[in-house]
Amino acid sequence: METKMLSTSASDLELAAQLINQGQVVAFPTETVYGLGADATSEEAVKKVFAAKNRPSDNPLIVTVASVAMVERFVSEIPDIAKKLIANFWPGSLTIIMRFKEGALSPIVTGGLTTVAFRLPANPMTQKVIELADTPIVGPSANISGKPSPTTAQHVLHDMQGKIAAIINDGATEIGVESTVIDVTTPVPTILRPGAVTPEQLEAVIGLVASEKRKVGQKETPKAPGMKYRHYAPDVPVYMVKPNDWKAAIIWAQQQLSTVGIMAPDDIIAAQQLKGMDFVWSLGSGVATANAKLFAGLRYFDNRDDVKLILVHYFEQDGLALAYDNRLGKAASGQFFVNEN
Numbered sequence: 001m002e003t004k005m006l007s008t009s010a011s012d013l014e015l016a017a018q019l020i021n022q023g024q025v026v027a028f029p030t031e032t033v034y035g036l037g038a039d040a041t042s043e044e045a046v047k048k049v050f051a052a053k054n055r056p057s058d059n060p061l062i063v064t065v066a067s068v069a070m071v072e073r074f075v076s077e078i079p080d081i082a083k084k085l086i087a088n089f090w091p092g093s094l095t096i097i098m099r100f101k102e103g104a105l106s107p108i109v110t111g112g113l114t115t116v117a118f119r120l121p122a123n124p125m126t127q128k129v130i131e132l133a134d135t136p137i138v139g140p141s142a143n144i145s146g147k148p149s150p151t152t153a154q155h156v157l158h159d160m161q162g163k164i165a166a167i168i169n170d171g172a173t174e175i176g177v178e179s180t181v182i183d184v185t186t187p188v189p190t191i192l193r194p195g196a197v198t199p200e201q202l203e204a205v206i207g208l209v210a211s212e213k214r215k216v217g218q219k220e221t222p223k224a225p226g227m228k229y230r231h232y233a234p235d236v237p238v239y240m241v242k243p244n245d246w247k248a249a250i251i252w253a254q255q256q257l258s259t260v261g262i263m264a265p266d267d268i269i270a271a272q273q274l275k276g277m278d279f280v281w282s283l284g285s286g287v288a289t290a291n292a293k294l295f296a297g298l299r300y301f302d303n304r305d306d307v308k309l310i311l312v313h314y315f316e317q318d319g320l321a322l323a324y325d326n327r328l329g330k331a332a333s334g335q336f337f338v339n340e341n
């Protein structure tokens with residue numbers, strides 16, 4: 001199969017919708033990362049998404065919608081907490097887990113669970129395609145399972161060439177890490193995956209929320225099935241570096257025989273006099289830009305044969321840094337550079 005690179009012109013969006021209605025897989029842009037779209041009501045189409053990603057079948061997919069009316073096709077009732085979240089955060093980077101009407105969705109989509117994840121992304125091109133197709137589309141990140149999520153159409157092509165019908169190219173995504181996933185079926189709403197919408201923002205709207213780090217009145221926090229797999233991982237080892245350890249880390253890196261990739265914010269790059277070096281990937285000026293540049297940097301070094309190890313800046317903050325540190329921690333299997341001096 002030849003994978004077509006589509007633009008965001010009206011005729012290309014029309015073509016994308018037709019491909020989806022024909023049961024094909026089309027990668028689509030969102031404000032977080034690119035997703036792999038297919039008709040969520042067609043088992044045959046959804047199976048193609050699992051195959052293209054090489055995704056384990058017990059890991060459920062997000063159902064991506066263009067309106068609240070599309071959610072209503074699958075649930076008997078939208079819970080009040082979900083209504084508040086929708087009013088405040090949709091369209092946007094919040095995925096909401098609800099119970100669905102028995103039989104309304106294939107177990108292939110939901111991994112056999114009684115709940116399903118809904119998301120209405122902010123990208124108007126993708127909203128348009130879903131409206132034209134008049135069907136919600138499944139929307140896992142458009143990477144091969146285990147690899148960093150794609151933040152450009154080129155990343156998608158790298159992983160999906162020949163495996164899917166088309167990719168809608170709308171340039172680099174703004175946010176760069178996936179949506180926050182919140183489960184509203186638990187007694188206290190629970191964040192299963194940190195993302196661009198922070199716990200503080202959620203609490204301002206619905207009061208107390210629980211997360212992996214903060215368990216609230218529940219024996220065990222249910223986790224998103226997808227979070228148990230090794231994730232975001234380049235082939236070479238990744239180590240996290242705490243802000244105060246960079247000086248020692250750079251000295252160590254320079255003693256190695258092979259190239260060490262460095263991913264750090266601009267202030268660290270300037271302080272360590274690394275500006276312009278070809279083994280350096282800038283994470284920009286702070287956590288927000290670091291989120292946007294993290295996956296692209298991991299992919300950049302993964303594709304360079306000379307780089308045998310990657311050191312990446314760890315942010316010691318809350319809020320948006322929760323999403324960043326969560327993804328980085330998985331890429332690094334939780335390992336930090338240890339300053340032995």
Ligand code: TXA
Binds near residue numbers: 110115116
């Ligand atoms: O930003 C995003 O959310 C992107 C863009 C493309 O929309 N999509 C995305 O999908 O990240 P995916 O499949 O890579 O991640 C969805 C996560 C997985 O960890 C999955 O296990 C979890 O959500 N999930 C989906 N349905 C669930 C459910 N019913 N209960 C618990 N977790 C669920």
Ligand code: MG
Binds near residue numbers: 140141149
């Ligand atoms: Mg993913």
